[in-house]
Amino acid sequence: MSGRNQADRLLHERGISEDFGAFVAAAAWTRNSRVCACALGDGTLALADAGGFRRVAAHDGAALALSPDCGPAGFLSGGDDGRFLCVSAAGEITEIGRFGRKWVEHVASHASGRRAAAVGKTLHLFDQTGRAQKQLDHPSAITGLAFDAKGKRVAAAHYNGVSLWFVASQSDNPRRLEWKGSHTALALSPDNDAVVTAMQENALHGWRLASGEHMRMSGYPAKTQSLCFSRGGKYLATSGAETVVLWPFTGGGPTDKPPIELAGGDGVLCTMVACHPEHDTVAAGFADGLVVLADIASERILPVAAPGRGAVSALAWSADGANLVFGTETGFAARIDFSKR
Amino acid sequence: MAETSQQVPVTVLTGYLGAGKTTLLNRILSENHGKRYAVVVNEFGELGVDNDLVVDTDEEVFEMNNGCICCTVRGDLIRILGGLMKRRDKFDGILIETTGLADPAPVAQTFFVDELVREKTRLDAIVTVVDAKNLTARLADSPEASEQIAFADVIILNKMDLVSDAEAAALEARIRQINRFARIHRATRAGVAIADLLDQGAFDLNRVLERQPDFLEDDSHSHNEDVASMSFEAERPIDPEKFNAWISALLAAQGQDILRTKGILHYAGEARRFAFQAVHMMADGDFIGPWPADAKRASKLVFIGRNLNRPQLRRGFLACQVEPAAA
Numbered sequence: 001m002s003g004r005n006q007a008d009r010l011l012h013e014r015g016i017s018e019d020f021g022a023f024v025a026a027a028a029w030t031r032n033s034r035v036c037a038c039a040l041g042d043g044t045l046a047l048a049d050a051g052g053f054r055r056v057a058a059h060d061g062a063a064l065a066l067s068p069d070c071g072p073a074g075f076l077s078g079g080d081d082g083r084f085l086c087v088s089a090a091g092e093i094t095e096i097g098r099f100g101r102k103w104v105e106h107v108a109s110h111a112s113g114r115r116a117a118a119v120g121k122t123l124h125l126f127d128q129t130g131r132a133q134k135q136l137d138h139p140s141a142i143t144g145l146a147f148d149a150k151g152k153r154v155a156a157a158h159y160n161g162v163s164l165w166f167v168a169s170q171s172d173n174p175r176r177l178e179w180k181g182s183h184t185a186l187a188l189s190p191d192n193d194a195v196v197t198a199m200q201e202n203a204l205h206g207w208r209l210a211s212g213e214h215m216r217m218s219g220y221p222a223k224t225q226s227l228c229f230s231r232g233g234k235y236l237a238t239s240g241a242e243t244v245v246l247w248p249f250t251g252g253g254p255t256d257k258p259p260i261e262l263a264g265g266d267g268v269l270c271t272m273v274a275c276h277p278e279h280d281t282v283a284a285g286f287a288d289g290l291v292v293l294a295d296i297a298s299e300r301i302l303p304v305a306a307p308g309r310g311a312v313s314a315l316a317w318s319a320d321g322a323n324l325v326f327g328t329e330t331g332f333a334a335r336i337d338f339s340k341r
Numbered sequence: 342m343a344e345t346s347q348q349v350p351v352t353v354l355t356g357y358l359g360a361g362k363t364t365l366l367n368r369i370l371s372e373n374h375g376k377r378y379a380v381v382v383n384e385f386g387e388l389g390v391d392n393d394l395v396v397d398t399d400e401e402v403f404e405m406n407n408g409c410i411c412c413t414v415r416g417d418l419i420r421i422l423g424g425l426m427k428r429r430d431k432f433d434g435i436l437i438e439t440t441g442l443a444d445p446a447p448v449a450q451t452f453f454v455d456e457l458v459r460e461k462t463r464l465d466a467i468v469t470v471v472d473a474k475n476l477t478a479r480l481a482d483s484p485e486a487s488e489q490i491a492f493a494d495v496i497i498l499n500k501m502d503l504v505s506d507a508e509a510a511a512l513e514a515r516i517r518q519i520n521r522f523a524r525i526h527r528a529t530r531a532g533v534a535i536a537d538l539l540d541q542g543a544f545d546l547n548r549v550l551e552r553q554p555d556f557l558e559d560d561s562h563s564h565n566e567d568v569a570s571m572s573f574e575a576e577r578p579i580d581p582e583k584f585n586a587w588i589s590a591l592l593a594a595q596g597q598d599i600l601r602t603k604g605i606l607h608y609a610g611e612a613r614r615f616a617f618q619a620v621h622m623m624a625d626g627d628f629i630g631p632w633p634a635d636a637k638r639a640s641k642l643v644f645i646g647r648n649l650n651r652p653q654l655r656r657g658f659l660a661c662q663v664e665p666a667a668a
Contacts, residue, residue, distance in 0.1 A: 022427075022428075023426070023427040023428070023429075025427050041427035041428045041429075042428065043428075061428065062424065062427040062428040064424055064427065080396070080424055080428075100397075101395065101396070101397040102397060103396070103421075103424060105420070105424070120399065121399070140399075140401050140416070141399070141401060141416070141417060141420065143420065159401065159403050159416060160403075180404075180406065181403065181404075181405075181406045182403050182416045182419075199406075200403075200405065200414075200416070200419075200454075200455070201405065201406050222456060223455075223456065223457070
């Protein structure tokens with residue numbers, strides 16, 4: 001048991017945690033880094049400041065999607081009750097949109113005041129006051145959603161590719177990035193040049209926007225559910241293997257370059273990754289519940305939470321990089337403080 | 342391998358427009374049968390019952406990029422089943438309604454292709470509702486009608502009040518030509534006991550195969566475009582390597598014509614039964630419980646499809662048996 005205690009040291013000494021008994025579908029932080037939230041399968045959000053967790057009733061059904069709101073102290077959430085909500089750090093709820101029986105499966109915002117919700121094939125854009133701005137239709141259901149770093153474009157993944165829309169454009173003709181097949185998750189590089197999707201066939205596909213070049217990254221034993229670029233865009237961290245797989249996006253990569261693999265050895269699938277906002281460090285969660293930090297350069301691994309609390313299903317860093325939140329399929333959630341003491 | 346008991350049973354409901362699917366769904370949602378079902382529908386408007394477990398979806402069929410031309414799956418279902426698993430404590434099972442003209446293969450194949458779907462759910466049965474009055478016309482004018490019957494584990498022969506006894510017997514015989522192995526329930530206004538439809542374990546085929554005492558009697562051939570079904574029995578234990586090599590090659594070559602394959606196999610030296618099933622080219626198998634103490638340990642294999650060559654299939658299957666001396 002000493003190994004487990006050792007692996008749980010950060011959780012015990014620097015964490016607050018609670019078992020909510022409902023699937024943690026997503027986790028996020030407010031932009032001011034003060035409050036984190038977990039979206040739960042019973043429709044509630046579990047909000048935590050440094051003092052502890054509290055529950056807020058949000059959706060009638062399951063909460064499916066969560067992101068920071070465009071403002072400093074709130075969240076956006078989507079549920080299978082068809083509601084798109086703004087939830088303040090204090091837990092006050094404002095309904096932004098209501099879409100009947102359709103699920104709100106993806107939500108995103110940009111600090112410039114943009115809010116987005118993916119409902120079936122339609123991307124709904126709202127401003128910071130909650131006023132509907134646009135409805136952008138796609139050939140099939142949206143499976144991934146992200147604003148670019150400047151908030152000028154929004155990318156939506158769907159079958160056979162990605163649609164890239166200029167948010168302020170009058171014409172609403174997207175740039176279509178095409179690749180046949182089912183794309184199931186999406187990430188944009190910080191320099192706004194690379195768009196990468198996860199695919200049904202246990203592989204990634206990517207496009208360089210400037211050159212139009214395609215990228216193909218494969219070799220995964222399972223589907224990649226989670227992918228994100230490191231702060232400078234040097235690496236793309238991904239789940240879906242029994243290690244954390246990081247593709248180099250410098251020096252001509254990732255095509256024809258082997259990925260870096262970290263935190264392997266246990267034969268357990270990595271299910272979630274979250275890149276640190278300031279350092280080349282990645283947090284990773286595994287199917288057995290293990291959570292680690294991996295330093296990319298030194299390949300050193302720091303355990304955060306031991307296995308045994310359910311497959312990790314949500315993971316997010318605060319924007320200042322001082323705190324991490326994670327949640328599991330069986331409903332365990334924890335907020336861990338990494339700041340200097 | 343995931344525990345069967347933890348997997349959520351999924352029932353797929355197919356049938357032509359107007360056959361009575363919506364009537365049946367309304368009954369399942371409104372009757373007091375002690376179970377809760379999440380229902381995935383395509384046109385919610387037709388359903389009169391309001392229920393927070395009804396999910397509205399657009400059928401989104403796509404081809405897998407694996408070089409297999411008949412390997413199509415329902416992407417929307419992968420998403421929706423994943424979403425429903427986030428509140429799996431809220432229901433006992435899942436029902437998926439397909440549109441009237443739908444080919445059942447993509448739905449069934451979804452349960453073979455996606456690892457999360459396979460881990461968390463189990464395809465319990467494909468239930469096909471057919472309209473007794475219009476079945477003959479549908480079989481004549483659309484290939485989907487016979488495919489829906491071919492894929493079925495359970496068939497509801499609905500609107501019996503509109504046909505005579507003689508007509509009903511002829512319809513059952515026609516259905517049996519296509520699929521000898523499905524259970525047929527005669528009904529009026531989809532009035533079938535819910536317990537006969539849901540959580541049947543029909544797709545795992547124990548019941549279907551054990552109900553077939555007349556396994557070898559029918560020796561008809563099917564060298565044409567009509568869908569037919571055939572079954573074979575092997576007395577000696579099966580060599581797993583030989584069987585895998587044979588069935589893989591067979592499905593790769595003829596998987597477009599072979600709609601479904603099901604089998605219970607007695608592997609040499611193995612006390613448990615091996616259940617094999619395939620939809621077109623996608624195959625899957627798993628050990629199920631031990632052979633019952635009093636049961637004959639014979640292997641059975643069923644094909645439902647077009648252009649089935651009985652002598653060839655029989656020779657192929659029987660050649661997978663271990664040599665007599667080794668048995």
